Amino acid sequence: MSTLLTHIAITDGKIKRSSLEVLSRCKELADANGHTVEAVVIDANASSYTDDIQKYGATKIYTVEDPVFKNHMNTPMLKALVNVMNEVQPSLFAFASTESTKDILGALAANQGAAVLADVSSFELTDGGIKAKRPVMAAKIMSNNEAKGDKVIVSVRSGSYDLAENPVDAEVASISFSMSDDEMKATLKEIISASGDTIDLNEAEAIVAAGRGVKDEEAKNLISELAGLLNAGIGASRALTEAGVYDPSLQIGQTGKVVSPQLYIAVGISGAIQHVAGMANSKVIVAINKDPDAPIFEIADYGIVGDLYKVLPPFIEEIKKIKS
Amino acid sequence: MKFYVCIKMVPDVYAPIQIKDGELIMDADRMVLNAYDASAVEEALVLKEEHGGEVEVVCIGPSKASETIRKALAMGADKGVHIQTTGEEEYDSGSYARVLAAYFGDKEFDVLSLGKQSQDTDSGLTGSMVAELLDLPYATNAVGLKADGSTITVKRQGDAGQEMIDLPTPCVVTCSNDMNEPRIPNLKGIMASKRKPVDTIELSALGVDESELSAKTKVLSYEEKPAREAGKKYEGEPDEVAREVAQLLDSEANVL
Numbered sequence A: 001m002s003t004l005l006t007h008i009a010i011t012d013g014k015i016k017r018s019s020l021e022v023l024s025r026c027k028e029l030a031d032a033n034g035h036t037v038e039a040v041v042i043d044a045n046a047s048s049y050t051d052d053i054q055k056y057g058a059t060k061i062y063t064v065e066d067p068v069f070k071n072h073m074n075t076p077m078l079k080a081l082v083n084v085m086n087e088v089q090p091s092l093f094a095f096a097s098t099e100s101t102k103d104i105l106g107a108l109a110a111n112q113g114a115a116v117l118a119d120v121s122s123f124e125l126t127d128g129g130i131k132a133k134r135p136v137m138a139a140k141i142m143s144n145n146e147a148k149g150d151k152v153i154v155s156v157r158s159g160s161y162d163l164a165e166n167p168v169d170a171e172v173a174s175i176s177f178s179m180s181d182d183e184m185k186a187t188l189k190e191i192i193s194a195s196g197d198t199i200d201l202n203e204a205e206a207i208v209a210a211g212r213g214v215k216d217e218e219a220k221n222l223i224s225e226l227a228g229l230l231n232a233g234i235g236a237s238r239a240l241t242e243a244g245v246y247d248p249s250l251q252i253g254q255t256g257k258v259v260s261p262q263l264y265i266a267v268g269i270s271g272a273i274q275h276v277a278g279m280a281n282s283k284v285i286v287a288i289n290k291d292p293d294a295p296i297f298e299i300a301d302y303g304i305v306g307d308l309y310k311v312l313p314p315f316i317e318e319i320k321k322i323k324s
Numbered sequence B: 001m002k003f004y005v006c007i008k009m010v011p012d013v014y015a016p017i018q019i020k021d022g023e024l025i026m027d028a029d030r031m032v033l034n035a036y037d038a039s040a041v042e043e044a045l046v047l048k049e050e051h052g053g054e055v056e057v058v059c060i061g062p063s064k065a066s067e068t069i070r071k072a073l074a075m076g077a078d079k080g081v082h083i084q085t086t087g088e089e090e091y092d093s094g095s096y097a098r099v100l101a102a103y104f105g106d107k108e109f110d111v112l113s114l115g116k117q118s119q120d121t122d123s124g125l126t127g128s129m130v131a132e133l134l135d136l137p138y139a140t141n142a143v144g145l146k147a148d149g150s151t152i153t154v155k156r157q158g159d160a161g162q163e164m165i166d167l168p169t170p171c172v173v174t175c176s177n178d179m180n181e182p183r184i185p186n187l188k189g190i191m192a193s194k195r196k197p198v199d200t201i202e203l204s205a206l207g208v209d210e211s212e213l214s215a216k217t218k219v220l221s222y223e224e225k226p227a228r229e230a231g232k233k234y235e236g237e238p239d240e241v242a243r244e245v246a247q248l249l250d251s252e253a254n255v256l
């Protein structure tokens, strides 16, 4: 019997659903193979999340609590994770794939001499490690991978697994942490955040994504109105984040976020492979584009050929009617 | 300032790909400089133009990878280092990181930069691995870089916002392609690149035993992604098709 440990990520005082998806998967694998499933939460208020975490089946929850974790910084995060691995000795340490995870995954694996697979879309246990599928070549192809060793680290794309509630009475244990100023290798000077009140794209059930076709305030307003109506997150192609029209954290694609909502509405987006790499796993894709040959139509379930300025108003109008 | 930029030769993701018996069959002529690495080279060149110094590119790969080094030299890098491999071994991020750490162990520099991920595998692990192995401060997913004396200020894209981070030199930075638009080499650059020095190094000279690099992770096979079937295209009066699709999203797709 060994321990499958899941890292529970916190952003803006909330548990990231994608890390509960990973915990749900670990619980399923642990039950099927007679392993233990545990979780760790590292945050300035770590202990306040344990009640919610135990709903997903972790029998032991480790907390690492220190004000230094208020904002993500790789040096303290790495130190905490190394402490956790040394203390818990998990055979598998699973993360949700986020920017913060990407920042430390390699360093943690190098520190621990662990095998690591990043950004997988599914994984299972084998005798000596895991097998996992990863999209490669801008997500045009799937690769079947194996990671072997007594320590394996994996990060999982959001939306890969469903949440499964399995409430237990978990034991809570804190792992001590302290860090002196001279251990901090880098200094965080400032956080420029523009998207404070927008819906987290990784958690959103619906996303309205804007591309280069969205040029002016009028088009932006239509996007916001549609998103508001659907309680959707707003995403953007690189063409628009680069142009400063939308915040860079809203970029979807190979370089940006990988999302898999129930509904993805691509407005004025051509469907370049690097954009598609981040959204092709959405359940239902709607594309609105005036070019009938735009590649986005090859993957859209519903393709509307037309000018977004003419299509969006009646589209919004009709959805309002349906919703009321 | 001394900049080292690690670059990698990768298959062009736009090239047609076939899978036969679980193996990838690609056009061998369509290998390119990893787009994220090109941004790292560009940024080093810009900082060199501002502060003076030298930009040296380091590439691990088979002999063909020399083309990738020439491309970076044509952009304006001063020197190249080619750590030659036979091209048959399967390296994972950990193997690359170990070779790079062995090479840089005794080097002096201000900034060691890499692309934040490789365009073909999207693993994004090597940069922070190298930083950890060399015990250096680092930042990943940089979208902006400034140098000021012995401090490098990195603007990095985090989950919710951008983080401004000060790193003391020497440090490691991984670069996003959202950082800049890499310059296209002009004829003069291409001609000049032919005269620039490229050192070729064997792994054994780095004290790295290839058999010890055996990757902890392996690609067992490749397979097609289940294709997403193209749905229906609705053309016609904007007002009508918009209303029709909205109705279908409710009644047929059930997503409203």
Ligand SMILES: Cc1cc2nc3c(=O)[nH]c(=O)nc-3n(C[C@H](O)[C@H](O)[C@H](O)COP(=O)(O)OP(=O)(O)OC[C@H]3O[C@@H](n4cnc5c(N)ncnc54)[C@H](O)[C@@H]3O)c2cc1C
Pocket: A210, A211, A212, A213, A214, A236, A237, A238, A239, A240, A251, A252, A253, A254, A255, A256, A257, A267, A268, A269, A270, A271, A272, A273, A274, A275, A278, A288, A289, A290, A291, A294, A306, A307, A308, A309, B035, B036, B119, B177
């Ligand atoms: C290594 C690498 C990584 C990358 N990563 C990403 C990434 O993560 N995310 C990403 O998005 N891109 C990424 N890109 C860039 C990508 O290749 C494309 O350049 C980008 O996605 C294009 O954005 P777009 O579709 O909005 O713009 P365009 O390709 O310019 O398309 C605009 C579309 O809008 C349509 N349009 C214009 N006006 C209207 C109108 N009034 N009504 C309706 N339709 C209209 C046009 O017909 C066109 O199809 C990456 C590129 C590289 C090389």
